Amino acid sequence: QEHLVQSGGEVRKPGSSVKVSCKASGGTFNDSAINWVRQAPGQGLQWMGGIIPMFERTDYAQKFQDRVTLTADESTATAYLELGSLRLDDTAMYFCAKINRVAGSFDFWGQGTLVAVSS
């Protein structure tokens, strides 16, 4: 059974950056597509972007492409999301999820990481 474990919650000030990790186990990592989805308090799900480590390929949602960097460390099977120029409305739960590249579905999810942006 595949498992994704994310890093703990973070508190940041506006204008700073945050880096969230997502460690995979129980499956293959290098040819996986790890994607990131955020959920603001009381709001819906929003796709942010994804990375396929084997191909060093990244895709970003237009809304975030200027502020998000996705990376992966194949040696530790860990994916990272770095979000810069944080704003108050970036306060949200950030989820990583492994996509089934054939079916286009988010098959396995991390537990989520709460990022709170406060002055």
Next chain:
Amino acid sequence: QSALTQPASVSGSPGQSITISCTGANNDIGIFNFVSWYQQHPDTAPKLIVYEVSKRPSGVSNRFSGSKSGNTASLTISGLQTEDEAEYYCCSYAGTSVAYVFGSGTKVTVL
């Protein structure tokens, strides 16, 4: 890319069937069969319950079924149970430039 449109809430009594609609556009649901549905209970991560429009992952109850017609996908929950009370989201692939778009979410209440 705007979110897919879902009703804010749907309710039903135990044992009844309910259907949640998910309306997109010609560049997402209308041309791709990569429609999936997720169930999210409060303070938990979403869980995949339907993929590729109508397929169910192993372990998901056959009370959940999906379909699609034109630009609208639907999720039907039959034999409604109290544990089905949750938020439900649809999702569609939307091509290489946008990739994925989620629905606005539907809160299901079991009366």
